[in-house]
Amino acid sequence: MRFSRREFSRLAGVASLSSLLPSRWSSAQAQSTGGQGIRWCIVGLGRISMDHFMPAVKLGNSGHITALVSGHRDKAEKQAAIYGVPSNAIYSYDNFDAIAQNKEIDAVYIALPNSMHAEYTIRAAKAGKHALCEKPMATSVADSKAMIEACKSAGKKLMIAYRCHYEPVNLKAVEIIRSGALGTIQAIESDFGFNIPAGEWRIDRKLSGGGPLMDVGIYSLNACRYLTGEEPQEISAYSSVIDHDGRFKNVEENVSWTMKFPSGIVAACNTTYGASMDGFYRVHGAKGMLELNPAFGYSGIHMTGQIGREKIPDLVTAPDPAQFKAQADHFADCINQNKEPKTPGEEGLRDMELMSRIYQSAGLPALS
Amino acid sequence: MRFSRREFSRLAGVASLSSLLPSRWSSAQAQSTGGQGIRWCIVGLGRISMDHFMPAVKLGNSGHITALVSGHRDKAEKQAAIYGVPSNAIYSYDNFDAIAQNKEIDAVYIALPNSMHAEYTIRAAKAGKHALCEKPMATSVADSKAMIEACKSAGKKLMIAYRCHYEPVNLKAVEIIRSGALGTIQAIESDFGFNIPAGEWRIDRKLSGGGPLMDVGIYSLNACRYLTGEEPQEISAYSSVIDHDGRFKNVEENVSWTMKFPSGIVAACNTTYGASMDGFYRVHGAKGMLELNPAFGYSGIHMTGQIGREKIPDLVTAPDPAQFKAQADHFADCINQNKEPKTPGEEGLRDMELMSRIYQSAGLPALS
Known part of the structure; x- marks a missing residue:
């Protein structure tokens, strides 16, 4: 005998157990931004941005894309055309800090090689923007702490893009x-x-x-x-x-x-x-x-x-980009409602510290 | 596209690769006792003996069961009736050493609690019988070495019943x-x-x-x-x-x-x-x-x-007791052809030494 769908729902407590769950796990799907979209600046136009995150913003309730940062102007212009980003909101890594003057940006999504996560998160915070940063959050424990500190000092949210927490x-x-x-x-x-x-x-x-x-x-x-x-x-x-x-x-x-x-x-x-x-x-x-x-x-x-x-x-699971959508929506909620993200910088820092211990145990250099 | 069965056989080298394989893995299925069955004494009538090993001997080419050792005479008599074992070939743990006088026994199959493996393997060797002993071969490294030494001294085969090597x-x-x-x-x-x-x-x-x-x-x-x-x-x-x-x-x-x-x-x-x-x-x-x-x-x-x-x-895999049959057949071959079993006492000893290291690493007592 197998469970019927209804019996399984009862068993797994789809509805009734949510109150028993730790809050950071309880209601990822129920959240919505309530129509208050945020304005995203996408930093790094690799596959994860173009094939997953940006389509998810378009489909979701987190807001819309208003700016791009890329080292390849051509690529950026093509993406700008798709998402309706004005030409003067395309930045390079050289003039990145000018995003501070762009009032049409609330938050950045950072999808760069790991070694650039800390620098661009910190520069985003200094520019007065919230940051959703891809995992691993950095290449060292010290950088991870600096990212947390920079966002805190600037009064801006920092979330690490742990998709599975929203899947x-x-x-x-x-x-x-x-x-x-x-x-x-x-x-x-x-x-x-x-x-x-x-x-x-x-x-x-x-x-x-x-x-x-x-x-x-x-x-x-x-x-x-x-x-x-x-x-x-x-x-x-x-x-x-x-x-x-x-x-x-x-x-x-x-x-x-x-x-x-x-x-x-x-x-x-x-x-x-x-x-x-x-x-x-x-x-x-x-x-x-x-x-x-x-x-x-x-x-x-x-x-x-x-x-x-x-x-x-x-x-x-639902087809891609459902989990990217849920993740983006959550960050928008946190910004709009001034809530701590379920996967804040501290969550990323913990993994960095643990990975550092794994490397040390294996006789490799620590991520210090 | 999937492999056809024939393509897979070619790929996995069902026939052609056997010559490349280490000898102890190459020909488990091809071996047979060539009709020279051995005479088994079953030591311990638990589930693995009664439900798996004894039916496998009956189905296989390793020989036949000629004696039983059990602490429960009733149970032994029921099994004796099934396998045609004479009443005077039913032993208890008290008179076990009398198997030395039974010329109708070539080998024992030892399926007892682990702590009894060493004692009964050593007593079997001293009684002039070959021993197929269940895994783990013993409860200490020292006992494992003593088992190997006892069988070597007696000029008898010792094989550990690692089924999967014959499956x-x-x-x-x-x-x-x-x-x-x-x-x-x-x-x-x-x-x-x-x-x-x-x-x-x-x-x-x-x-x-x-x-x-x-x-x-x-x-x-x-x-x-x-x-x-x-x-x-x-x-x-x-x-x-x-x-x-x-x-x-x-x-x-x-x-x-x-x-x-x-x-x-x-x-x-x-x-x-x-x-x-x-x-x-x-x-x-x-x-x-x-x-x-x-x-x-x-x-x-x-x-x-x-x-x-x-x-x-x-x-x-083929239904049970195919692998028990292959295992019993292999041991009979080794005895008849004076070959070293693919899973000799030394194979069991290596696992004992490694498990001892695992326990020590976990802060538990060694199996010394």
Whole structure:
């Protein structure tokens, strides 16, 4: 016998359990900006901006795009035409600070190589703008702290773009776990990785700060934290470079790590730049198991599992860019209602500190 | 496009690659005893003996059952009737050494609580019998060495019952990896566990020697070794007890560990007695991924995966007791042809030493 949809809803407490959930997990989908859109300046026109974030702003309720920052004027003009951005609101990295004089910008979305996150977040704050910054928030713990401090001093919001905190299937996973339906959680497995092409900025430590851990392993690390609701007490890790083909001169190829949480939950994770890993997690409780596979994609996130002998109905996330939309909407809400984002700078800082411990445990330099 | 069965056979090298494989993996299925059956004495009439091993002997070519050892005469007589064992070939643990005088016994199959493995293997060797002993081979490294020494001194074979080394889907996984079809292997994930009922001998350290690591985590550990063909260089582990319900007074509830192999391959593993874990592994190579889920069951072992963009055809193991049959047949071959088993005492000893390191890393007593 399987659960009917209604029984599952009851079980997982779609409605009734929301009051039991930690507030930062309870109502991501219910929020809306109430029509008070904000005005976005997009900093960096890479794939994540053009293919995911900008279409999501267009579809969502967070507001609209009023300015662009890019090193490629041609590319920027094409995007400006699509989104109705005036030509005089296209900035380069040289005249970035002029955004301060543009009253048609409330917030920036920063999607640059990791090493530029801190500088442009801090400059945005000094220009009087709120900042939504991609993960990892920086390439060092010190820079992360400086970003938090700069936004605080300027009285501006800082949010780190942890998509999965705004993605319905991940939210449902957390809801099921917090409801107690899986019983006491004992152990988690997670992975995320891909086989990186030569020449990507991600394998240049100066730009990325590190290898797959910083880029995709961070999803597994962050997931273990939001799934358990705990901070890891102990971390132990190994890293390696197997392929001596020139790609891994200054970043790691593989990292494997285990963590122990205060309640006793243990987690085992892998990340790589040398092989494909779909990005999954599996949560084992005394009464049941829940798996998201894939767990971290832009679309197609897929939940399976079982409670006792009964299957959890398959749940698949809405197509892209739903989660980017929810994320942008949330930040607009926080600005409009003067609320702390669910994934503030401090959330990013915690991952930076933990990744630094992982690197140190693996015998690599700290992210200090 | 998917592989046709024929293409897959070619790819995975069902026939042609066997010559490239390490000898202990190459021909498990091709072997047969050539009609020279051996005479088995079954030591311990638990579920694994009665439901799996004994039916497998009956179906296979390893010989037949000629004697039984049990503390329960009634149970033994019922089994004796099924397998045609004469009444005077039913032994108790008190008169076990009398098997020395029974010329109708060539080998014993030892399926007792772990703490009794060493004693009965050594007594069997002294009685002039070969021994196939269940895993884990003992509860201490010292006992494991004593078992190897006793069998060597007596000129008798010692094999540890690592089923998966004789199971076709696991063998196919190794074959695909060795063929290079997955490219350079980077990382492995594995788990195995279950929610143990109170009162089982397995949670009494005196009988079991340890918790889930000794009982089921050993499958993941051993798999990482046969999948890579390497011995782990570094191991780091955490353990915990979350459920303070009386079950985990002297064994661990959860263990999570990572390993680094000489080539740089990393592995992340979990085991538990507090939740259900189907027992899986996933092997990530530069060109493809292979998963067995479940990987270690008595039946239904299921391979999926992909090489590049093409799916590996699903492969499911033959129903139980096929792998017990292959295992028993192999041991009979080794005896008849005076060959070293593919999983000799030394294979069991290596796992014992590694599990001891895992326990020590987790702050638990060594298995010394």
